[in-house]
Amino acid sequence: MSETLLDKAKQNYEVANTLFQSLANDDEAYLNYVGYHLQQAVEIAIKYELSIHAVPYQKTHDITQLIQLANQNGVDLNLPEYIDDHSEMFTLWESRTRYIINYRLEKRKIERALEEVRKMLEQFKELSHDNEHLIEM
Numbered sequence: 001m002s003e004t005l006l007d008k009a010k011q012n013y014e015v016a017n018t019l020f021q022s023l024a025n026d027d028e029a030y031l032n033y034v035g036y037h038l039q040q041a042v043e044i045a046i047k048y049e050l051s052i053h054a055v056p057y058q059k060t061h062d063i064t065q066l067i068q069l070a071n072q073n074g075v076d077l078n079l080p081e082y083i084d085d086h087s088e089m090f091t092l093w094e095s096r097t098r099y100i101i102n103y104r105l106e107k108r109k110i111e112r113a114l115e116e117v118r119k120m121l122e123q124f125k126e127l128s129h130d131n132e133h134l135i136e137m
Contacts, residue, residue, distance in 0.1 A: 004048060005051060006048040009041045010125075013037070013041040013118065013121055016036075016114065016117075019033055019034045031106075032097035032104065035097045036098060038117050039090045039091070041121065042090050042117060042120065043061055043063055043066065046063065047066065049077055050070060050073075055069065062091050063087040063091045064088055067087055078127075080123075082116040083117070089109075090113070
């Protein structure tokens with residue numbers, strides 16, 4: 001079976017979770033890397049949903065823009081409310097966590113984001129299994 005964008009999103013989540021569990025308590029600087037991989041997980045999962053609905057998208061890291069594109073094309077992402085409401089925050093994590101010196105994410109935001117991204121990926125996984133079932137029929 002070939003790798004999908006959803007697989008890539010899950011891998012980014014697992015990297016984020018592993019970093020958080022093993023390193024974030026020792027050095028808060030690692031929270032930025034956790035945030036970056038959470039942002040990537042959200043972005044890539046949304047791009048997965050767009051691609052399985054044949055919606056072309058531009059190269060962008062802007063999660064708000066990707067959500068709007070899905071809405072405009074009738075793709076119901078059914079995102080957790082937290083991710084929908086904080087899409088701009090996730091978008092900013094893509095560059096700020098890597099390029100701004102002394103920029104630090106807050107542990108409480110990371111903890112919440114880990115939970116919400118996990119929920120989103122579980123839901124997308126269920127939807128992908130539903131789609132596979134429909135294709136097989």
